[in-house]
Amino acid sequence: MPLFWLVLIVLALAAISYTVGRSRALASVGGQRSKLHSLPSYYGTNVAMKAAVPAFIILIIWLLAQPFYVNGVVSGMIPDSEIAEGSSRGLVLAEVHRAASGLDNAVAQGDMDEEFARNARADVADVTQRLKDAGQIVTSQITQPILRAAQEYRVLNSTGNLFMTIVVLTIAVIGALWGLKETTPEFRARNTVEQGVRALLVGAASIAILTTIGIVLSLVFNTYEFFRLYPALDFFTGTTWAPSFSERGGASELGILPLLWGTIYISVVALAVAVPIGLFAAVYLSEYASPRVRSIAKPLLEILAGIPTIVYGLFALLTVGPLLLSVFGDEGVGIMKAGTAVMTAGLVMGIMLIPFVSSLSDDIINAVPQAMRDGSYGLGATKSETVKQVILPAALPGIVGAILLAASRAIGETMIVVLGAGAAARLSLNPFEAMTTVTAKIVSQLTGDADFASPVALVAFALGMTLFIATLCLNFVALYIVRKYREQYD
Amino acid sequence: MTETTLSPETTAPAAIKGKSLYALDDLTRIRNAAEKRFRAYGMTAIGIGLFFLVVLAYSIISEGMPAFSRTVMKVEFTLTQEQYDAAEKELFKTKAYESIFISALKSQLDASGISVPFDKDAIGRLVGKPGGTIRSFYKENPDQLGKNVAFELAASSRVDGYINGRVTRENMTDSRFLQKSDLDIVDALVKAGIIVNVFNWDFITGADSGVDNPGGAGIGASVVGSFFMMLVVLFLSLPIGVAASIYLEEFAPQNKITDLIEVNISNLAAVPSIVFGILGLAVFIQFMHLPQSAPLVGGLVLTLMTLPTIIISTRASLKAVPPSIRDAALGIGASKMQAVFHHVLPLAMPGILTGTIIGLAQALGETAPLLLIGMVGFVARGYPDGIVQGFIDPNSAMPAQIYTWAARADFAFYEKAWGGIIVLLVFLLTMNILAIILRRRFERRW
Numbered sequence: 001m002p003l004f005w006l007v008l009i010v011l012a013l014a015a016i017s018y019t020v021g022r023s024r025a026l027a028s029v030g031g032q033r034s035k036l037h038s039l040p041s042y043y044g045t046n047v048a049m050k051a052a053v054p055a056f057i058i059l060i061i062w063l064l065a066q067p068f069y070v071n072g073v074v075s076g077m078i079p080d081s082e083i084a085e086g087s088s089r090g091l092v093l094a095e096v097h098r099a100a101s102g103l104d105n106a107v108a109q110g111d112m113d114e115e116f117a118r119n120a121r122a123d124v125a126d127v128t129q130r131l132k133d134a135g136q137i138v139t140s141q142i143t144q145p146i147l148r149a150a151q152e153y154r155v156l157n158s159t160g161n162l163f164m165t166i167v168v169l170t171i172a173v174i175g176a177l178w179g180l181k182e183t184t185p186e187f188r189a190r191n192t193v194e195q196g197v198r199a200l201l202v203g204a205a206s207i208a209i210l211t212t213i214g215i216v217l218s219l220v221f222n223t224y225e226f227f228r229l230y231p232a233l234d235f236f237t238g239t240t241w242a243p244s245f246s247e248r249g250g251a252s253e254l255g256i257l258p259l260l261w262g263t264i265y266i267s268v269v270a271l272a273v274a275v276p277i278g279l280f281a282a283v284y285l286s287e288y289a290s291p292r293v294r295s296i297a298k299p300l301l302e303i304l305a306g307i308p309t310i311v312y313g314l315f316a317l318l319t320v321g322p323l324l325l326s327v328f329g330d331e332g333v334g335i336m337k338a339g340t341a342v343m344t345a346g347l348v349m350g351i352m353l354i355p356f357v358s359s360l361s362d363d364i365i366n367a368v369p370q371a372m373r374d375g376s377y378g379l380g381a382t383k384s385e386t387v388k389q390v391i392l393p394a395a396l397p398g399i400v401g402a403i404l405l406a407a408s409r410a411i412g413e414t415m416i417v418v419l420g421a422g423a424a425a426r427l428s429l430n431p432f433e434a435m436t437t438v439t440a441k442i443v444s445q446l447t448g449d450a451d452f453a454s455p456v457a458l459v460a461f462a463l464g465m466t467l468f469i470a471t472l473c474l475n476f477v478a479l480y481i482v483r484k485y486r487e488q489y490d
Numbered sequence: 491m492t493e494t495t496l497s498p499e500t501t502a503p504a505a506i507k508g509k510s511l512y513a514l515d516d517l518t519r520i521r522n523a524a525e526k527r528f529r530a531y532g533m534t535a536i537g538i539g540l541f542f543l544v545v546l547a548y549s550i551i552s553e554g555m556p557a558f559s560r561t562v563m564k565v566e567f568t569l570t571q572e573q574y575d576a577a578e579k580e581l582f583k584t585k586a587y588e589s590i591f592i593s594a595l596k597s598q599l600d601a602s603g604i605s606v607p608f609d610k611d612a613i614g615r616l617v618g619k620p621g622g623t624i625r626s627f628y629k630e631n632p633d634q635l636g637k638n639v640a641f642e643l644a645a646s647s648r649v650d651g652y653i654n655g656r657v658t659r660e661n662m663t664d665s666r667f668l669q670k671s672d673l674d675i676v677d678a679l680v681k682a683g684i685i686v687n688v689f690n691w692d693f694i695t696g697a698d699s700g701v702d703n704p705g706g707a708g709i710g711a712s713v714v715g716s717f718f719m720m721l722v723v724l725f726l727s728l729p730i731g732v733a734a735s736i737y738l739e740e741f742a743p744q745n746k747i748t749d750l751i752e753v754n755i756s757n758l759a760a761v762p763s764i765v766f767g768i769l770g771l772a773v774f775i776q777f778m779h780l781p782q783s784a785p786l787v788g789g790l791v792l793t794l795m796t797l798p799t800i801i802i803s804t805r806a807s808l809k810a811v812p813p814s815i816r817d818a819a820l821g822i823g824a825s826k827m828q829a830v831f832h833h834v835l836p837l838a839m840p841g842i843l844t845g846t847i848i849g850l851a852q853a854l855g856e857t858a859p860l861l862l863i864g865m866v867g868f869v870a871r872g873y874p875d876g877i878v879q880g881f882i883d884p885n886s887a888m889p890a891q892i893y894t895w896a897a898r899a900d901f902a903f904y905e906k907a908w909g910g911i912i913v914l915l916v917f918l919l920t921m922n923i924l925a926i927i928l929r930r931r932f933e934r935r936w
Contacts (some may be wrong), residue, residue, distance in 0.1 A: 065657075067779070200733060201734070202737055205734040208754040215765060306922065308854075308889055318553070370744050383525060415858055417894070461772070468762075475756075
């Protein structure tokens with residue numbers, strides 16, 4: 001892999017620059033360190049920084065820009081007549097990429113020589129046949145323009161990579177020379193290096209912003225693409241969820257309402273389990289329990305929060321589901337048909353959320369000033385009266401915040417519902433029926449061989465967008481309330 | 491509040507006549523009962539939580555342990571050169587070996603003094619086709635001819651289920667896989683010490699098998715996938731997380747941009763993990779064309795997901811270093827950068843490492859984003875060929891492998907899924923214990 005080697009060469013250049021810069025600084029004052037402005041290692045680091053940083057920045061920009069340019073040129077080569085009915089330019093381009101990587105692999109395996117792969121006059125049928133012989137997956141409809149475009153794509157990419165190597169290495173060498181030229185006893189090497197380090201720290205901190213931007217952009221673009229293929233109104237008001245994978249999803253009905261209903265129903269069941277148990281546990285741990293009991297019970301409860309959700313998913317599917325079925329199924333009450341149901345997923349999710357609610361509420365209850373408790377005891381109230389009439393009202397905003405955070409956790413939870421809630425999207429009130437959620441459908445629409453141009457796959461991004469906005473709102477409100485509450489007693 | 495607590499009865503105790511001061515009046519009794527009830531609710535809540543923990547642990551262990559053992563048929567016999575040549579001349583070569591195997595089995599049974607009638611078909615149902623295995627063994631090791639060789643042949647999954655109690659005489663029906671009469675043979679063979687349970691190394695070292703072969707499925711390949719993913723997460727999230735925390739805690743000015751970063755971090759910490767999967771799919775695979783199902787991409791996604799956790803815990807440990815340390819360093823002429831990197835950071839390191847290990851443990855158990863970038867269980871068909879391939883070749887990870895097994899229709903895979911969970915939890919437990927030890931050993935309190 002040439003990119004790997006390029007990075008390694010630049011790093012080696014930087015290492016050499018470090019030693020050269022350091023010895024040059026020492027030599028410039030004849031070995032008398034005290035005459036230098038900074039420690040010698042700072043001079044070395046400065047030179048290494050000048051060599052590596054601009055080179056890497058150019059490298060990254062180049063790597064991001066090259067595909068755009070190449071795709072632009074290649075896409076211009078495909079005439080509109082090549083784009084079949086119901087297809088799009090993007091799909092044809094994907095075809096070109098596949099053909100190009102097929103050619104690459106065939107050359108790498110030695111089934112084809114570079115000359116043949118580049119030969120513009122090659123016969124299409126011949127090339128396709130040889131690609132198939134080489135074991136490369138090529139769809140049947142490689143046409144003349146696609147092959148030409150694929151060949152052009154390869155040529156552009158390889159010249160691009162060559163230029164990139166040359167430019168990056170030149171910049172690294174120029175940077176190193178510039179750094180060496182700066183190395184004089186008066187040069188403030190430490191300040192320069194520290195500025196560089198500071199820029200690095202700022203860069204690391206802004207990755208959080210970049211991540212958010214990345215999430216928003218990837219959701220927005222793909223959701224927009226989806227709404228071009230499928231009317232937004234139908235998506236938000238449809239009451240049937242019936243994706244059809246045939247005919248590129250043309251006959252699908254993709255209404256979000258059954259999924260939203262399943263999500264909300266399961267979350268409500270989960271919160272109905274987690275909130276009372278978690279709240280009582282928190283009150284007991286903070287007001288009643290002796291330090292010994294607290295030091296044992298609290299970590300034990302928090303183990304529940306550290307268990308991966310896949311474990312809860314399996315627990316729902318294989319333990320809780322059959323158990324509920326034996327009680328409410330045909331042999332018992334007779335209202336449950338299969339182990340996977342809203343109740344199964346909700347119950348298990350509730351167990352998962354107990355420590356979440358309890359430790360958040362515990363923090364919040366502990367933040368209520370002791371003076372308020374003492375005042376209540378002084379008036380003759382019992383502990384439970386103090387909790388009910390003084391502490392809980394005072395802690396209420398914080399507890400509401402905690403519950404909202406738990407709710408946001410519940411609607412975003414995936415593995416438990418994928419395994420425990422079933423796959424059928426329906427609008428029903430019976431908690432013992434299988435329903436499905438937004439997250440479960442994102443998984444099922446995007447796993448497997450999804451074709452990113454069909455509404456059946458793209459709908460997952462619209463679902464993701466809905467989920468993201470819903471959790472974002474919940475988090476914002478919850479964090480705002482919790483923060484406001486903390487300030488109140490600080 | 492005062493209206494409710496100061497009811498007339500409590501303000502006028504003198505109104506109750508002829509009663510000892512020590513006797514509780516009705517209201518106090520009611521209040522004390524309420525107090526006890528309330529306390530009981532709290533204890534019940536804790537009890538329910540712990541009860542669920544116990545049930546969870548019990549079902550994991552009881553359902554998962556069978557995955558670590560497998561049932562084999564141990565048969566010893568000697569194959570001479572003449573027998574080998576004779577068998578190779580036959581038209582149905584494996585059949586010839588099979589009859590040799592069956593006669594060896596018979597003599598071993600006779601030697602232990604147990605007699606049970608069995609035929610070829612029954613043996614076929616118990617161990618599949620032993621002839622093929624034996625033939626390929628001697629083809630590969632011709633020097634073993636004429637020597638006594640102990641064969642360990644894997645029993646069929648139904649027999650395995652019978653030994654482990656998954657299949658019983660009551661719940662089974664006769665089929666071409668297993669018949670009730672075969673169970674008598676199994677019982678006799680168990681008595682004679684021919685069918686035994688051995689530790690299933692294949693489960694720990696193997697790769698995923700096809701849907702039709704639950705017995706051969708192992709978690710080894712996906713453990714390797716998880717390992718490479720964790721390497722990516724460690725080497726990206728630790729430096730980035732520490733750098734971001736140092737900036738926010740030590741250098742950031744109070745302004746709008748800092749606020750924006752802080753709000754972003756606290757929000758990202760609460761974004762559902764599946765959204766990070768969507769991000770990975772759209773940015774790393776659709777846009778950057780990184781290879782699908784690669785541990786490298788999985789590692790990148792999990793890095794973004796764990797960064798907020800690591801930043802939050804790192805900031806807490808940086809904050810715990812007292813300002814006097816910084817002041818002392820600044821006082822003897824260090825720059826701010828030197829004070830932080832030479833003094834504050836080393837002192838905060840144990841706390842940072844503890845937080846990082848906990849973040850890694852969280853990432854190790856994450857499933858949903860991996861499914862979206864294609865790291866599903868069935869791609870874990872073998873070990874990667876080298877270190878670079880380990881990062882970019884399609885592989886799965888432990889939780890995704892468990893999910894794939896759980897989603898398969900064959901019940902025998904469920905056992906594997908539980909077993910996989912035990913392996914996963916052993917890793918998580920080790921990491922958490924490591925974190926606790928680090929904290930106990932090195933954490934300083936000022």
